[in-house]
Amino acid sequence: MKKIKQNLPAFPILAYLTILVGIPLLLVVILSFLSRDSLGNIIFEFTLSNYKKMFDPVYLKVFLNSFTLAILTGIITLLIGYPVAYFTASLDRKMRSFVILLIMLPFWISSLLRTYGWSILLGKEGLINNILMFFNIIDKPLNMMYKFGTVLTGTAYMLVPFMILSIYNSVDKLDRSLLEASYDLGGGKWKTFFNITLPLTMPGIAQGYTLVFIPALGLYYISDLLGGGNTMFIGNLINNMATRGRNRPLASAFAIGMILLVVLVLFIYGRVTKNNKESLYQ
Amino acid sequence: MIEQLLSIRNINKFFGKSHILKDVTLDIRDGEFITLLGPSGCGKTTILRCIAGLESIDSGDILLYGESIKDLAPNKRNVNTVFQNYALFPHLNVYDNVAYGPRIKKSISEDEIKKRVTEMLELVQMSGFEKRMTHQLSGGQKQRIAIARALINKPDILLLDEPLGALDLKLRKYMQTELALLQKRTKTTFIYVTHDQEEALNMSDRIVVINEGVVQQVGTPNDVYNNSKNLFVADFIGDRNIKEVIVLEKKEDFYRVKLGSSVIDIKADRSMADRDKCDGTGSAILAIHMDKMKISYTQILNSLYGEITFVHYAGSQIRTDVDVDGEVITVIEYQNDYDNYNIGDKVYVSWEENGALLLPKEK
Numbered sequence: 001m002k003k004i005k006q007n008l009p010a011f012p013i014l015a016y017l018t019i020l021v022g023i024p025l026l027l028v029v030i031l032s033f034l035s036r037d038s039l040g041n042i043i044f045e046f047t048l049s050n051y052k053k054m055f056d057p058v059y060l061k062v063f064l065n066s067f068t069l070a071i072l073t074g075i076i077t078l079l080i081g082y083p084v085a086y087f088t089a090s091l092d093r094k095m096r097s098f099v100i101l102l103i104m105l106p107f108w109i110s111s112l113l114r115t116y117g118w119s120i121l122l123g124k125e126g127l128i129n130n131i132l133m134f135f136n137i138i139d140k141p142l143n144m145m146y147k148f149g150t151v152l153t154g155t156a157y158m159l160v161p162f163m164i165l166s167i168y169n170s171v172d173k174l175d176r177s178l179l180e181a182s183y184d185l186g187g188g189k190w191k192t193f194f195n196i197t198l199p200l201t202m203p204g205i206a207q208g209y210t211l212v213f214i215p216a217l218g219l220y221y222i223s224d225l226l227g228g229g230n231t232m233f234i235g236n237l238i239n240n241m242a243t244r245g246r247n248r249p250l251a252s253a254f255a256i257g258m259i260l261l262v263v264l265v266l267f268i269y270g271r272v273t274k275n276n277k278e279s280l281y282q
Numbered sequence: 283m284i285e286q287l288l289s290i291r292n293i294n295k296f297f298g299k300s301h302i303l304k305d306v307t308l309d310i311r312d313g314e315f316i317t318l319l320g321p322s323g324c325g326k327t328t329i330l331r332c333i334a335g336l337e338s339i340d341s342g343d344i345l346l347y348g349e350s351i352k353d354l355a356p357n358k359r360n361v362n363t364v365f366q367n368y369a370l371f372p373h374l375n376v377y378d379n380v381a382y383g384p385r386i387k388k389s390i391s392e393d394e395i396k397k398r399v400t401e402m403l404e405l406v407q408m409s410g411f412e413k414r415m416t417h418q419l420s421g422g423q424k425q426r427i428a429i430a431r432a433l434i435n436k437p438d439i440l441l442l443d444e445p446l447g448a449l450d451l452k453l454r455k456y457m458q459t460e461l462a463l464l465q466k467r468t469k470t471t472f473i474y475v476t477h478d479q480e481e482a483l484n485m486s487d488r489i490v491v492i493n494e495g496v497v498q499q500v501g502t503p504n505d506v507y508n509n510s511k512n513l514f515v516a517d518f519i520g521d522r523n524i525k526e527v528i529v530l531e532k533k534e535d536f537y538r539v540k541l542g543s544s545v546i547d548i549k550a551d552r553s554m555a556d557r558d559k560c561d562g563t564g565s566a567i568l569a570i571h572m573d574k575m576k577i578s579y580t581q582i583l584n585s586l587y588g589e590i591t592f593v594h595y596a597g598s599q600i601r602t603d604v605d606v607d608g609e610v611i612t613v614i615e616y617q618n619d620y621d622n623y624n625i626g627d628k629v630y631v632s633w634e635e636n637g638a639l640l641l642p643k644e645k
Contacts, residue, residue: 180336181369183356185383185435195386199373 032252040246050253059237059254066234067261069152069223070216074163074209076156081163081208086197088164089171100168103161111158115225118154119145122226146228154222159215163208170204171197203273210269214262234258286348287312287471288333288439293342295328295495302328304495306342310439310473315465317474317482320492321518326475327366329492330441333473334363346438361439362432366447368424370416376403376427377412383435402430405464422453429461433468442474446481458484479519483507491515513641516569523575523611526643527568537640539568542607544586548640567641573614574637577602577623578630585632586611593623604631 032050035043053059088099106114121127122144129141144150174197182192220235229236234254242251288310295303302325310316318326331337333344335356344352351359362383370379380399384390390398403409406426416424425445432440442461446454462485465472476482482489483503491498491506491514499511510516517524527539536547548568578585588606602613602623611631623629 175367175369177365177367177369178371180356181363181365181371182382182386184334184336184361184363185431186357186387187382188355188357191386195382196371 028252028255031249032256034249036247036249040248042248047249050250051257053250054254054257062232062234062237063257063261065148065231066217066258069148069155069233070213072152073155073159073216074213076152077160077163077212078205078209080156080160081167082205085164085167085171085204088168089174100165103164106161112221112225114158115154115222118150118157118226122150122153145226146230148227148231151223151227151231151233154226155216155219158219158222159212162211166208166211167201167204170201170207174200206269206272210265213265217261218258286310287346288473289343289345289348290329290333291343291345293329293332293339293344295325295332295337296340302495303332303339306492306495306497308490308497308500310471313469313471314487315462315472315474315485316488316490317476317486318490318492319476319479319482319519320498322477324492325495326477326492327443328495330363330443330473330475333359333439334361334441335359336363360435360437361441362435362437363441363443364425364428364432364445366443366445368428368445370424370427370431372416374416375412376408376414376416376419379416379427380431380434382431387435398434399430402434405433405468406430421449422457425449425457429464433470437470439471439473442472444476445474446476446478454481461485483519491518493518508636510569510639510641513567513569513643516567516639516641521572521612521614522569523572524567524569525609525611526565527640529564529566529640537566539566539640541568541586542609544606546584546586548638549635565643567643569639569641570611570633571637572601572612573599573616574634575611575613576615576632577604577613577618578632579620579627580630582630582632585630587628587630590623590625590627590629593625604629606631 031042033046033048035045035047035049037043054063084103088096088103091099119126123129124141124143124145126144128144129138132138133141178196178200179192182196187195218235220233220239223231223233223236224239227233227236234257238251238254238258241247241254245251286309288308290306290308290310292305292307293303294301294305306325306329308329318329320326328337332339335351335354335358339352342352343350346359346361371382374382377399380402381395384395384398399412400409403411406429408423408426408430411419411423411427416427419427428445429440445461446457449457458481461472461474465485474482474485483506486503488500489503489506490500493514499506499515501509501511506515507520510519513524516522525541527541530538530540530545532538533547536549538545538547540546577590581587586604586606588604588611590602591605591610592601592603594601598616600615600618600623602615604611604613613631
């Protein structure tokens with residue numbers, strides 16, 4: 001009885017999660033084992049064929065594309081995010097809030113609009129090409145749109161704030177006297193960074209990487225707008241199957257496949273941070 | 283001539299507009315245990331950080347073995363610090379913490395490092411703790427590891443920044459003795475920062491009293507305690523009755539002063555004689571150690587007469603307040619000739635000659 005009372009505040013959250021996450025997810029799981037007729041209507045007939053299709057080389061390639069995109073997005077956002085987070089954390093209080101505001105600012109604008117922004121920048125008649133042409137650095141427009149790299153750029157741009165904020169949190173928590181202790185004991189700036197700062201901010205890196213990796217795996221509007229369908233990603237595939245393809249059972253099976261990939265990443269994240277957590281944040 | 287290991291020459295330090303260190307000059311001898319003592323915010327930790335290289339200095343110079351080290355990065359100075367919060371690396375175990383210095387300097391082989399770490403852990407009595415993570419250690423143990431980690435580099439000077447501040451009273455007393463012994467055993471020069479006068483008096487060869495970024499007095503514990511040079515030191519170190527008095531006349535070997543309506547004599551060689559800012563008249567400060575005073579029911583020469591207003595038995599000592607013409611004088615006695623005092627008793631208060639100081643009025 002006492003336990004129920006203690007956990008009472010958790011019930012609204014639990015109800016919220018059940019209604020908005022649990023039930024839809026259950027429906028997706030059920031749907032993934034069903035079939036459809038030629039018009040796209042669901043037939044209540046158990047089948048594993050949707051899952052089998054996932055191992056078709058064509059679809060495996062799509063999974064691989066998304067996986068590569070997500071991994072590279074993680075690496076790029078890490079390389080950009082770490083220095084930004086590090087220097088933000090070393091600013092004084094006032095400047096720090098200002099810089100964090102700047103980092104958050106893009107969230108105030110629709111992400112769809114911001115993605116369109118990139119096509120204005122990178123397009124054949126885009127700003128970058130125009131400038132390069134104007135200064136005669138190039139004589140014909142560079143082809144920067146509708147490539148894997150374009151999607152990667154857009155995705156990394158969209159997700160980099162999550163990486164920055166995650167790392168910022170752990171750099172901010174870092175006890176500066178540990179760095180001083182390292183200098184004092186004979187460590188230079190770089191040695192101190194690799195021996196003290198990096199290992200101690202690893203939880204932030206792992207968290208940021210996870211926060212970036214998971215959406216990068218599933219985002220589909222960026223690849224739609226910037227990739228032009230030249231490279232197929234799981235997000236697009238699921239979207240296409242569910243809408244134009246009228247094959248919701250197959251889309252569901254692929255969605256489950258994607259969730260399993262995410263679970264795998266979370267598992268690795270758990271392993272990476274498990275050993276550190278205890279000693280880092282006592 | 284005594285070997286000067288470290289010379290601090292007229293250093294000044296500003297944080298923004300506030301002047302933290304004002305022309306600090308200090309010579310530190312090889313092998314001594316010297317303590318920087320002062321209230322919090324007096325700049326003592328800043329001096330330590332300037333020596334370590336963790337703060338730059340705005341003017342002046344710091345010489346180690348006669349060579350300027352003021353422009354050297356902290357990792358190029360052969361001094362090591364024991365930080366106030368220990369600053370042990372939380373992701374490394376005890377062994378790796380202690381081995382950090384030699385490893386990062388790549389000065390010696392892994393075999394040699396192992397030998398040195400073992401030696402160091404023995405020195406601080408922490409053998410067998412190699413594999414522990416630092417968060418599994420108690421405060422006192424962390425303290426020892428921090429010392430071992432700093433000493434393994436064989437520094438010319440070990441800097442200790444209030445290292446006992448976080449420990450409980452009993453452990454603190456124990457560690458004071460340990461530290462003093464360790465210093466003698468390793469023959470390393472210790473510069474120790476504290477705001478705790480008892481710690482300073484207990485361990486140091488010499489004490490540097492600092493207030494508001496200015497060195498007030500440098501001397502042996504005995505010197506600083508008994509021959510306080512100015513009002514600040516007299517007030518900060520030891521429990522003293524500090525009263526303003528009127529100087530009536532200056533005699534050959536004593537001053538005749540007036541406190542309230544009592545006229546008393548203060549021996550001159552223990553007073554302002556060598557720092558005579560007083561022309562023998564005007565007002566001055568009389569400072570008398572509370573525990574060098576005595577209460578008596580019979581009249582004594584050169585004493586104050588008043589009425590007991592408060593008696594406090596604190597275990598081994600008795601604190602008694604005596605009202606002398608409206609001025610409250612506190613007397614601390616460890617034993618007395620009478621069974622007890624009663625509030626309202628009229629008594630005479632006297633003091634040992636070397637317990638009283640006459641100081642110039644300005645701080």
